[in-house]
Amino acid sequence: MKHGLFIIILLILYGNTASGFLSGPIAGRTGAPNDICDSLTCNTNPCHTSYRLDTGRAKFSITVPTTYEKSKTIDVLITFDNSNTGLHGFEITAMDTTNTKIGTFTSTDETTQTESYRNQYAAHTTIGTAESSWTIQWSAPSENVSGPITFYAAGNEANGNSLSSGDYIYTDTATISLAAECVPFILKVKPKKLVIKRGKIAVVTVTVKGENNKTCANHTVYAFAKNKKISIDESAETNENGKAKFMVVAGDKKGKDVITFSTQDNDTEITKDIKVIIK
Secondary structure (H helix, E strand, O other), X not given: OOOOOOOOHHHHHOOHHHXXXXXXXXXXXXXOOOOOOOOOOOOOOOOOOOXXXXXXXXXXEEEXXXXXXXXXXXXXXXXXXXXXXXXXXXEEEEEOOOOOEOOEEEEOOOOEEOHHHOOOEEEEOOHHHHOOEEEEEEEOOOOOOOOOEEEEEEEEEEOOOOOOOOOEEEEEEEEEEEOOOOOOOEEEEEOOEEEEOOOOEEEEEEEEEOHHHOEOOOOEEEEEEOOOOEEEOOEEEOOOOOXXXXXXXXXXXXXXXXXXXXXXXXXXXXXXXXEEEEO
């Protein structure tokens, strides 16, 4: 990787002369385009000059899923492997193809921080320098963005001498693309006919599928009882298998009802009815 890195990261971790940085690096040290170091590296005077970039024995990496969904949150793992030191630091950001910072980061524990960077970056905390692996969360935007999203991170494998010398600096990138949206084509409801006793509860499962029998995850299904003789959840989200579960509660009188399940594709509404008999 030929991206930028931290400026005096060890001072960020420990340095007495940089006590203002003890809680984490200043924003813009990831090597991402338009960051402080831009696409150049910072292992030039007066920073970390002991070793060339990415020449240490450790492996510094970003791990993310291959795809993301709008408005959804994913875990991002930043890791040092094969490291023989006890002090480490990192900073990470995410950009689209126009080099615009995209999405927001959230900390999962006290070893990382995001709020001090307005959630556009994530980095270690003072406590986090004792770790070699950190997990943070990244929330995707709800709107369309330009092309795939790239995560840029820089890491410091520090030797603890309170100087900028003797530290190995690493960088890494990871790319994630928007998952193809599943367009609903078929609704399957089980059971096809519901027989339920007065005052009892039953569960109806609705499966949403697109063309080529592809299951539609994270899709909203709506429900409506025609005669109001039963009560049912107004809506439910499909899981990773494309299934949404609805709880049906029968009223205290015998009778019949019809439940209409529906979901929306790009242009039209898809519906499926089932009959309900209350004994």
